[in-house]
Amino acid sequence: MADRRRDRLAALGARLQAEKIDALLLTSLPNIRYLTGFSGSSALVLATPSELRLITDFRYETQVADEVGDLAQVRIEPVSLWTGLWDMLQKLPSIEMIGFESAHLLHRDFQRLLNDGSRWQWRPQLNLVEDLREAKDEDEVALIVEAGTIATNALSRTLPAIHVGMTELEVAGVLEKALRDEGSEEAPFPPIVASGPRSALPHARASSRVVQSGEFLLIDFGAQHGGYCSDVTRTFVMGEPTPEQRDIFAIVRDANHIAAHSIKAGMTGAAADGLARSYIERCGYGEAFGHSLGHGLGLEVHEAPRLARTAEAALRAGSVVTIEPGIYRPGWGGVRIEDDVHLSANGPQILTNFSRELIEVA
Amino acid sequence: MADRRRDRLAALGARLQAEKIDALLLTSLPNIRYLTGFSGSSALVLATPSELRLITDFRYETQVADEVGDLAQVRIEPVSLWTGLWDMLQKLPSIEMIGFESAHLLHRDFQRLLNDGSRWQWRPQLNLVEDLREAKDEDEVALIVEAGTIATNALSRTLPAIHVGMTELEVAGVLEKALRDEGSEEAPFPPIVASGPRSALPHARASSRVVQSGEFLLIDFGAQHGGYCSDVTRTFVMGEPTPEQRDIFAIVRDANHIAAHSIKAGMTGAAADGLARSYIERCGYGEAFGHSLGHGLGLEVHEAPRLARTAEAALRAGSVVTIEPGIYRPGWGGVRIEDDVHLSANGPQILTNFSRELIEVA
Numbered sequence: 001m002a003d004r005r006r007d008r009l010a011a012l013g014a015r016l017q018a019e020k021i022d023a024l025l026l027t028s029l030p031n032i033r034y035l036t037g038f039s040g041s042s043a044l045v046l047a048t049p050s051e052l053r054l055i056t057d058f059r060y061e062t063q064v065a066d067e068v069g070d071l072a073q074v075r076i077e078p079v080s081l082w083t084g085l086w087d088m089l090q091k092l093p094s095i096e097m098i099g100f101e102s103a104h105l106l107h108r109d110f111q112r113l114l115n116d117g118s119r120w121q122w123r124p125q126l127n128l129v130e131d132l133r134e135a136k137d138e139d140e141v142a143l144i145v146e147a148g149t150i151a152t153n154a155l156s157r158t159l160p161a162i163h164v165g166m167t168e169l170e171v172a173g174v175l176e177k178a179l180r181d182e183g184s185e186e187a188p189f190p191p192i193v194a195s196g197p198r199s200a201l202p203h204a205r206a207s208s209r210v211v212q213s214g215e216f217l218l219i220d221f222g223a224q225h226g227g228y229c230s231d232v233t234r235t236f237v238m239g240e241p242t243p244e245q246r247d248i249f250a251i252v253r254d255a256n257h258i259a260a261h262s263i264k265a266g267m268t269g270a271a272a273d274g275l276a277r278s279y280i281e282r283c284g285y286g287e288a289f290g291h292s293l294g295h296g297l298g299l300e301v302h303e304a305p306r307l308a309r310t311a312e313a314a315l316r317a318g319s320v321v322t323i324e325p326g327i328y329r330p331g332w333g334g335v336r337i338e339d340d341v342h343l344s345a346n347g348p349q350i351l352t353n354f355s356r357e358l359i360e361v362a
Numbered sequence: 363m364a365d366r367r368r369d370r371l372a373a374l375g376a377r378l379q380a381e382k383i384d385a386l387l388l389t390s391l392p393n394i395r396y397l398t399g400f401s402g403s404s405a406l407v408l409a410t411p412s413e414l415r416l417i418t419d420f421r422y423e424t425q426v427a428d429e430v431g432d433l434a435q436v437r438i439e440p441v442s443l444w445t446g447l448w449d450m451l452q453k454l455p456s457i458e459m460i461g462f463e464s465a466h467l468l469h470r471d472f473q474r475l476l477n478d479g480s481r482w483q484w485r486p487q488l489n490l491v492e493d494l495r496e497a498k499d500e501d502e503v504a505l506i507v508e509a510g511t512i513a514t515n516a517l518s519r520t521l522p523a524i525h526v527g528m529t530e531l532e533v534a535g536v537l538e539k540a541l542r543d544e545g546s547e548e549a550p551f552p553p554i555v556a557s558g559p560r561s562a563l564p565h566a567r568a569s570s571r572v573v574q575s576g577e578f579l580l581i582d583f584g585a586q587h588g589g590y591c592s593d594v595t596r597t598f599v600m601g602e603p604t605p606e607q608r609d610i611f612a613i614v615r616d617a618n619h620i621a622a623h624s625i626k627a628g629m630t631g632a633a634a635d636g637l638a639r640s641y642i643e644r645c646g647y648g649e650a651f652g653h654s655l656g657h658g659l660g661l662e663v664h665e666a667p668r669l670a671r672t673a674e675a676a677l678r679a680g681s682v683v684t685i686e687p688g689i690y691r692p693g694w695g696g697v698r699i700e701d702d703v704h705l706s707a708n709g710p711q712i713l714t715n716f717s718r719e720l721i722e723v724a
Binding site for chain 1: 421472488532540548692
């Protein structure tokens with residue numbers, strides 16, 4: 001991985017020079033992890049076109065040495081990371097104009113730049129590192145593949161344990177244990193387990209609701225491996241489905257299939273969204289697909305690119321995205337089927353393999 | 363709860379008037395939940411001295427009605443929450459000076475205030491709502507008590523399943539399932555399961571390390587109930603402890619006992635920290651207690667007040683804090699014992715009940 005990280009620093013360095021900034025102050029922890037390998041919860045990084053300097057606190061002294069190696073100069077700061085930053089900058093007289101991450105710096109900390117950091121010039125920047133992260137390299141794709149395998153294996157283990165009469169929280173607990181048994185580092189987000197009418201709420205969490213016969217059971221969850229995330233949704237039926245449940249399920253399944261097999265680097269996020277949306281609209285359920293088709297996936301479970309009606313940027317080769325069409329009918333229920341897809345040079349590669357047929361849970 | 367929330371709005375209104383601001387723009391989700399009851403992940407709130415206005419998106423239409431009731435005027439915004447804010451403000455001509463949450467507003471969004479919101483005056487504010495949250499009311503304490511009971515019950519269920527040869531991740535999985543079975547909404551943070559030398563890392567996560575005989579096993583985790591968190595740590599020994607393990611465990615246990623029974627509203631956070639620290643220092647392990655004694659607990663797992671050497675503010679009656687002394691010896695292992703304590707008018711009430719003796723896990 002160290003060589004990949006050197007490539008990333010070189011790519012970032014070129015961007016700093018293009019932006020005519022001497023350095024970039026990084027405050028986003030996923031961006032810091034991407035560049036340095038450090039996975040702790042407390043760090044500032046100063047990137048110049050050729051060097052990385054990382055400041056963290058004593059709690060991470062051992063961890064930062066293991067993770068970062070010689071990729072960055074590391075400073076362990078006893079007082080405050082900001083104190084360390086000012087001291088470090090004073091020893092780097094060639095640095096005058098410094099970019100900062102506008103989307104990852106709180107106003108309170110921006111005030112520090114203006115006050116304690118008033119001898120430097122500060123320029124807000126957006127997406128300098130996020131843009132690099134959008135196209136995944138082979139190592140990153142391999143980690144997402146493993147995170148996907150952990151997730152689908154955990155779902156396979158969970159399915160036989162689910163039965164009518166359990167609460168959604170209990171189902172979430174079985175799944176969370178299976179994720180750990182399969183080796184997931186931690187959950188990228190708390191699993192959604194939504195039964196019956198709650199399956200119509202795209203952002204339901206697990207609740208104390210008891211799962212009942214004849215209902216949909218929607219499970220949306222992920223795993224994490226080497227810091228990289230997977231994100232998978234399957235919808236099951238408790239017992240035998242009604243014809244209407246079968247019909248709506250089949251529309252979502254086919255929309256997922258069409259989009260996951262037709263999406264390509266070079267098309268816009270809006271065009272990708274349209275692959276599934278136009279099919280669902282033709283089936284008469286356009287109004288019931290009330291969110292966008294998907295989002296990028298990597299060190300964060302939501303990152304660039306977006307697959308949405310308003311996403312005019314072209315998708316880049318190497319991106320990994322979710323494909324997650326759904327149909328939601330308030331009070332009745334909903335279906336969502338979500339897979340992770342790598343936009344490889346050879347076309348879309350589906351990274352999450354688990355049956356997409358309507359499974360009847362006994 | 364609705365009456366409590368009305369009391370909170372009244373208290374906030376008095377603070378707005380004292381600060382001479384016409385309104386406060388809330389961007390912190392825990393602060394929004396505290397004032398309105400809304401638990402979704404997307405919202406802006408505008409508070410005037412007498413009214414709350416909440417803007418969220420279509421995904422939360424049902425949920426926001428259930429949670430907020432008539433406590434706030436709710437606006438469902440199809441485009442962007444910020445668009446909704448500008449439109450709403452234009453209809454409120456008496457509002458000129460608006461405070462914003464400096465510690466909860468990203469620089470990118472601060473730029474929106476200066477650009478799209480240039481016809482209003484904006485003033486950074488710190489801790490207006492956090493200060494109210496510091497002293498818990500009875501309803502809040504009851505929720506934290508329940509979150510504590512869920513956590514300790516889950517640990518009781520987990521303990522018989524732990525054995526030498528499991529990985530830390532597997533132990534975390536058993537615990538996470540038990541938390542769900544006990545009804546925890548979600549984990550306030552991913553459980554720390556740290557065995558052997560890893561128990562000396564105060565911020566270890568669970569890893570794939572196999573738990574071995576004779577080692578310490580440190581478990582630091584929490585539960586959530588009604589949005590409120592608990593935070594508990596126990597350290598076990600795998601098999602029979604050495605005399606040194608017994609000695610160090612006893613020092614930490616006694617430091618926990620001294621602090622949890624002696625802490626009081628009115629003393630400073632530094633004095634509270636000193637209750638445990640001075641004891642550990644007298645035992646010769648001062649250098650090995652490398653973090654602060656504890657932190658406030660509520661809707662967030664880390665909130666005001668701090669119990670730390672640098673915390674000069676007096677602790678307020680009604681606060682709920684963690685008491686978590688530890689001794690860490692790099693390469694050898696560490697012990698931490700953590701409970702949640704309510705600083706009631708009648709003195710400290712310990713909310714998390716689970717044995718503090720050294721349990722030998724078979």
